[in-house]
Amino acid sequence: MKIIESPEKTREEVWPEASAITGIGDHWGIPLVFGVCTDRAPFYLVLQFHTLRSESVTLFKAASEKVIQDVAMCADILKQTCEILMFIHERGFLHNELKSNNVVIDGSENKPVIIDFGKSCKIVKARLRKPKVNIEKSMNKFPHIRHRKNIAVKGSPSLATCSHLAIWLR
Ligand SMILES: Nc1ncnc2c1ncn2[C@@H]1O[C@H](COP(=O)(O)OP(=O)(O)OP(=O)(O)O)[C@@H](O)[C@H]1O
Numbered sequence: 001m002k003i004i005e006s007p008e009k010t011r012e013e014v015w016p017e018a019s020a021i022t023g024i025g026d027h028w029g030i031p032l033v034f035g036v037c038t039d040r041a042p043f044y045l046v047l048q049f050h051t052l053r054s055e056s057v058t059l060f061k062a063a064s065e066k067v068i069q070d071v072a073m074c075a076d077i078l079k080q081t082c083e084i085l086m087f088i089h090e091r092g093f094l095h096n097e098l099k100s101n102n103v104v105i106d107g108s109e110n111k112p113v114i115i116d117f118g119k120s121c122k123i124v125k126a127r128l129r130k131p132k133v134n135i136e137k138s139m140n141k142f143p144h145i146r147h148r149k150n151i152a153v154k155g156s157p158s159l160a161t162c163s164h165l166a167i168w169l170r
């Protein structure tokens, strides 16, 4: 267990993050919440600390430092990440900031764990915003996803992407 302090965290940020994690409920792919401190600064959350060889290893780090050894391991981690995300969605929440730095690898079984629920919210309270990225430009930059432009997306885009990925990887 480790206490992660963030100097920028305010009292108003700590509670929603803790309530999102506890609201989603128990899952091996989500850290347990042991406590919150909002009594006095520094405000913090106490979470289950997932490690690989005694340190926190994000998916970004795992990919860039060759911890992920082959395509099979990569596909397995991606599939499990999709399954965790589907669980989050089924429980009525959105993560809203899924990226390689917000997934850590738990070394006990080389399983991914989704972290950082600071931007998470209930699906019923979600509001669609105009994307900040230029979709056409991104399609040119990432041609491997270009053909998915016309996938019909009802509800959250990440929900649809996650479901498609999970089906493809089965
Ligand atoms: N439960 C956890 N288990 C292991 N490592 C964790 C855990 N929570 C956070 N970390 C580590 O701490 C780093 C920062 O945590 P987190 O993403 O929650 O904070 P942040 O303030 O949003 O940072 P960032 O702006 O980089 O996303 C993560 O990249 C990860 O390495």
Ligand SMILES: [Mg+2]
Pocket: 101, 102, 116
């Ligand atoms: Mg983060």
